[in-house]
Amino acid sequence: VPRDFVELGSQIMENWAGDPEVIKTYARHYQTGEPVPQDLVDKIKKTGLFNLGFATVEYMAACYLDMDWHALSEPVEQDAVAFENASMKKIGLIPEIVVRYRSPYFQHIFSGGYSAGYYSYIWSEVLDADAFQAFKETNLFDQATAKSFRENVLAKGGSEDVMELYKRFRGREPKVEPLLKRKGFLK
Secondary structure (H helix, E strand, O other), X not given: OHHHHHHHHHHOOHHHHHOHHHHHHHOEOOOOOOEOOHHHHHHHHHHHOOOHHHHHHHHHHHHHHHHHHHOOOOOOOOOHHHHHHHHHHHHOOOOOOOOXXXXXXXXXXXXXXXXXXXXXXXXXXXXXXXXXXXXXXXXXXXXXXXXXXXXXXXXXXXXXXXXXXXXXHHOOOOOOHHHHHHOOOOO
């Protein structure tokens, strides 16, 4: 959806700031000017992965609940707690992970034209991780990759089918593996 496209345009920029190659260009000792030691960069990256499995499952539970509400075909009065319990049972959510985003939290979704909003955020993460991977595969500052991203994605906005624009940039549909790697689920 176009909103995913807008998220991609801003989210992707965050990747450079946290990239180990880029960190060494700006994270320097205030007196000596020496770049941050690699072991500290590794520790920072490892710390960023802490608890991501839990957080991801918690967030995905909200995505599934959000989608289940929006998949209802008829406007029928529902017991929200029973609906949530059925939704979580369907995905096999374990009791140790509570539903953090309850149905009342979705008010902005129902009243603001924000349908399936939680899902769109995770989809935006897939897009931005895969798009950034294109830069990692060439060079973080590769001009041809940057030009293709600018011309095929940023400059077009939501003017054409988003997937077609993305495929023009990447040469294929996005893959989930770069996001799974970023979150520490894949090596």
